[in-house]
Amino acid sequence: MGVEVVEDELLQAFCHRCSEQVSRSHDLDKLGSMDAAWRAAATRLSEIRALGWPNTSPAHPIRVGQLDAELLDQELVQLLHDPLAKALNAPRWSPEVSLFIRLLLYKLSVWDTGATYGAKLQGLRYTSPRPAGPLSPSGLPRRTALAHALLTVLVPYMHTRLRSHALSRAWPDAPSFDRRRRTWDVLVSLESVHGLAALLSFIAFLWDGRFRTVTDRILNLHLAPSSSLMNRDVSYEFMNRQMVWHAFTEFLIFLLPLVDARGVRRSIKRLKTILTPTSLRISDAKTTTPSRGKYWALSQDQCAICAENAAFIFDLAQQGNALDSLSGVSDARADGDPPLHPIYTPYMASCGDIFCYHCIAERMMRAAGEEQGLKWECLRCGQAVESAERLAVDSAAGSELSGSDFDFSSSDIDVTDLSGSMVSMSSYSESGLSET
Numbered sequence: 108m109g110v111e112v113v114e115d116e117l118l119q120a121f122c123h124r125c126s127e128q129v130s131r132s133h134d135l136d137k138l139g140s141m142d143a144a145w146r147a148a149a150t151r152l153s154e155i156r157a158l159g160w161p162n163t164s165p166a167h168p169i170r171v172g173q174l175d176a177e178l179l180d181q182e183l184v185q186l187l188h189d190p191l192a193k194a195l196n197a198p199r200w201s202p203e204v205s206l207f208i209r210l211l212l213y214k215l216s217v218w219d220t221g222a223t224y225g226a227k228l229q230g231l232r233y234t235s236p237r238p239a240g241p242l243s244p245s246g247l248p249r250r251t252a253l254a255h256a257l258l259t260v261l262v263p264y265m266h267t268r269l270r271s272h273a274l275s276r277a278w279p280d281a282p283s284f285d286r287r288r289r290t291w292d293v294l295v296s297l298e299s300v301h302g303l304a305a306l307l308s309f310i311a312f313l314w315d316g317r318f319r320t321v322t323d324r325i326l327n328l329h330l331a332p333s334s335s336l337m338n339r340d341v342s343y344e345f346m347n348r349q350m351v352w353h354a355f356t357e358f359l360i361f362l363l364p365l366v367d368a369r370g371v372r373r374s375i376k377r378l379k380t381i382l383t384p385t386s387l388r389i390s391d392a393k394t395t396t397p398s399r400g401k402y403w404a405l406s407q408d409q410c411a412i413c414a415e416n417a418a419f420i421f422d423l424a425q426q427g428n429a430l431d432s433l434s435g436v437s438d439a440r441a442d443g444d445p446p447l448h449p450i451y452t453p454y455m456a457s458c459g460d461i462f463c464y465h466c467i468a469e470r471m472m473r474a475a476g477e478e479q480g481l482k483w484e485c486l487r488c489g490q491a492v493e494s495a496e497r498l499a500v501d502s503a504a505g506s507e508l509s510g511s512d513f514d515f516s517s518s519d520i521d522v523t524d525l526s527g528s529m530v531s532m533s534s535y536s537e538s539g540l541s542e543t
């Protein structure tokens with residue numbers, strides 16, 4: 108029994124090994140057949156490539172890229188036209204300026220490179236069938252490029268000039284039998300036909316994405332990718348940048364009113380003073396002339412702070428005249444007229460000038476509240492005001508001022524008439540009572 112079992116195991120192992128060898132030989136035969144098939148297919152593929160057939164379908168530009176290219180071209184023309192028109196300051200020649208810019212851009216873009224600047228940014232360029240004939244530097248047919256320039260640059264200029272001339276000469280208001288009115292009607296009809304054709308062409312462009320404008324459709328010009336590897340994703344870089352700048356602008360609008368510009372300016376001046384050497388400050392102090400404030404010419408019987416506050420009620424255009432009139436008000440005022448800005452409760456500042464108590468107290472408190480150690484500058488002499496005291500008038504001076512404009516005697520009021528009227532009224536009332 109043991110010998111038979113060993114023989115059976117040996118037989119099974121031999122059969123298994125034989126089957127493995129058979130499968131290996133079959134796999135080798137199969138690989139050999141596949142290798143031969145690949146060699147035959149490779150030969151056929153090389154023959155197909157030699158014929159010049161494209162191995163992949165041509166990539167079509169997305170419609171958004173073509174429309175963005177047109178918008179970029181229009182914005183470029185407007186960007187160049189506005190500063191040039193302002194510099195020339197000749198609105199009459201604005202169409203000619205636009206014509207010059209468009210011709211220059213067309214020469215440097217489409218004629219030389221076969222693509223506008225907006226199309227270059229989108230990775231596009233013009234392509235057209237190549238008939239027999241001369242070519243432009245961009246590779247486009249010369250006749251096609253000239254016709255495209257005529258229809259996209261010269262025709263719009265002629266239309267603009269003709270329309271402005273007709274409107275300035277009142278062609279629409281002419282009689283119906285007049286030649287000018289008929290020409291205007293023809294122009295309006297052509298504009299309507301062009302608008303309808305542009306609408307139909309745009310609908311067709313949205314359908315197939317080939318010809319963007321009527322001119323491109325007539326001349327068989329369409330935008331194609333400038334390279335075989337084209338990114339079909341829409342770029343939102345410009346939109347993101349615009350949103351960031353918009354948010355930053357709103358932040359500045361919110362932040363700037365909270366910043367004390369006057370305090371920042373004073374801090375800069377203080378820092379500049381600290382950093383300036385002492386020798387330079389001493390030499391500057393010796394050479395400088397005595398400073399004068401904005402209201403140095405205002406008469407002494409008027410409050411300069413009241414005059415400055417009153418100046419704010421004038422418009423910006425009249426502020427200069429108002430300040431001039433305030434500065435010379437003492438000379439222009441007739442004798443006996445009260446001052447425009449009289450001093451109430453006079454207080455003398457440390458510099459020697461006199462102001463109203465309320466005015467100088469308010470200014471000094473405001474200056475002290477803005478920054479510690481800050482002094483208010485006098486409007487007359489420009490010096491820093493450290494303190495203010497109540498103006499004391501001697502009795503002798505008071506007697507001298509008794510005849511001034513501020514002295515109101517009892518003679519100014521007609522007391523006699525007032526008493527007489529009261530007496531007459533009382534007598535009338537008594538007589539009435541006696542009769543009753």
